[in-house]
Amino acid sequence: MIGRIEGILLEKAPPHVLVNCNGVGYEIDVPMSTFYNLPHTGERVVLFTHLIVREDAHLLFGFGTGSERALFRQLIKITGVGARMALSILSGMTVAELSQAVTLQETGRLVKVPGVGKKTAERLLLELKGKLGADLGMVAGAVRDDAQADVLNALAALGYSDKEALLATKNMPTGSSVSDGIKFALKALSKA
Incomplete structure (x- = not known):
């Protein structure tokens, strides 16, 4: 190789x-x-x-990066996704964007990539869930600091989904302590 x-x-x-x-x-x-x-x-x-x-x-x-190659290797393992389609996906989205789309289960972001239809997008989201380091605290660009990662992990321990936890901490003030962040997120979740 x-x-x-x-x-x-x-x-x-x-x-x-x-x-x-x-x-x-x-x-x-x-x-x-x-x-x-x-x-x-x-x-x-x-x-x-x-x-x-x-x-x-x-x-x-x-x-250009090892993370792009790792994502390419994950993509070509999926039924119906060949090397050309994997290149197209990587051309249309960064690793961080795809990781976030998988965590939030956003098919709309994937169908914007040429050659990816709704069924393929749904299959990608299903098969990539949990394989991209897209679990809490690992979504590049979505987690601003260690406190937010700790808040996300606390919400997961309370039984909230990745998507709910990310949305609840989206507007969390920068520099918040973990306890303040949890309070902020729980208030946001109670309003939803």
Whole structure:
């Protein structure tokens, strides 16, 4: 398995790139999230990679971060989601956005991605639940500080769902203590 490529970026033609690694040119397909962060041609580039071997081809996919590659690997395990659709999903959403959509079970965010219909979006949400580190305290961008993570965990212990807990702490004042945060969240939940 080829896990990482480091070399000189020779060509960029979305979604393909060509990387020269010690005289060997590797053609790599990348999501647009990675493509936009690539250096200029002629500069050094490092990509985390995933190799798919089929009867008729060896396909190499590259990612700017290890978390993008890990998400790609989770996506291609899902029935009906191939490598091209996984690249499309990663091109349309960041890892944090997808993680948050899974936690909040928001099909609407997924169907905006080209090639993802309502049934596929529902299957993605069902099969990715709990597999992306999308449980409480782990949703990148949604948790502002340690106190909020502790409040989310306390609400989970009280039996509230991830979605309810995130919505209840959404407007929690920054810098609140854990006890104040729990009081704030319980008040918000009682109004809902």
